[in-house]
Amino acid sequence: MASSNPQPLTQELLARAHSPDSAARIYSDKIQHRPLYLRPNSPPPAANARAARRKTRDEKNRKRKSQKPKPLSASQRRKLGLYDVPKDGRRYAVFEPLKKLWIGYMREVLGSHLYTGGPTCAAKLCAAEYHGAEVEVTRSGCPSRVGLKGIVIKDSKFAFEIITRKNELKLIPKEGTMFRLYIPAPVQDATDTATTTPTDKNDESNNGFSFEILGDQFQYRSADRANRKFKAHYLEKI
The missing domain is CATH 1.20.5 (Single alpha-helices involved in coiled-coils or other helix-helix interfaces)
Structure with a gap:
């Protein structure tokens, strides 16, 4: 027959490791009145x-x-x-391949308008990219800048940074300046109707396309200018 007051399991375990007095003391001091917190397993x-x-x-x-x-x-x-631009890279010959790429790019952008011009051609020129273009200052509020010519290596919001044939780096503000650009026409091979790569001559005798841009109307970053719609309106000459 089972005892009416069975010994708790903890006391039995303590009695196995300690004397009866020590087991009773440990049980009363550390176990008897201490709550046991259980974490739910659900x-x-x-x-x-x-x-x-x-x-x-x-x-x-x-x-x-x-x-x-x-x-x-x-x-x-x-x-x-x-x-x-690092000093060892400030040479005109370094950017000549970029100039040839720009000429090919502009031929693709203009298409047949390279020979006809017109309002559609002007809209394409306004949104075009000019890194690699060879520009020449034709008119400027500063007379010393007139005649400067070089390849655009940086088209910022307010200025063109160009490298000249004398390997000089020039910063030309757009405000109050007129820039002239020239795109040579594709060279036709005498034995084939397909166009060949352009010659690297600077003459304009091959019926190329020449145009001028007013720097005051180009005071935009090239990325912003690509998505901007320009409206035709009267502009005062410099």
């Missing part, structure tokens, strides 16, 4: 699980953003010299 409700997953995801995103370095500002880029 999963939490779906709403709590979704909130926990969202919280974990947000913490990971915040940690990832904090570890990602901030981009450099424009002033920091200028201070580091990221916009500067």
Whole structure:
């Protein structure tokens, strides 16, 4: 017959390792009146699980953003010299292949308008890219700039940076300046009707396309100018 007051299991386990007095003391001091917290083994409700997953995801995103370095500002880029052309690269011959690429690009952009011109041609010229173009200053508020000619290596919002044939780097403001550009016509081979690559001559006797742009109307970044619609209106001459 079982005892009416059975000994707790914890006391039996303590009696195996300690003397009866020590077991009774340990049980009364550390076990008898201490609550035992049990973690439920069932999963939490779906709403709590979704909130926990969202919280974990947000913490990971915040940690990832904090570890990602901030981009450099424009002033920091200028201070580091990221916009500067290295001195060993300031040679006209280095940018001549870029000039040939630009001529081919403009021939594709203009198409048949290379020979006819017109309003459609003007709209395409306004939105075109001018890195690699060879420009010449025909009119300017500063007389010393007239006659400067070189390949555009940097088309910023307010100025053209060009490299001349004398390997000189010039910064020409767009404001108050008229630039002249020339696109040679494709050279026809005598034995074939297909066009060949353009000659590298600077003469304009092969019925090429010559035009002028007013720098005041080109005071936009090239990326912004590509999506901008220009309207024809009267402009005062310089």
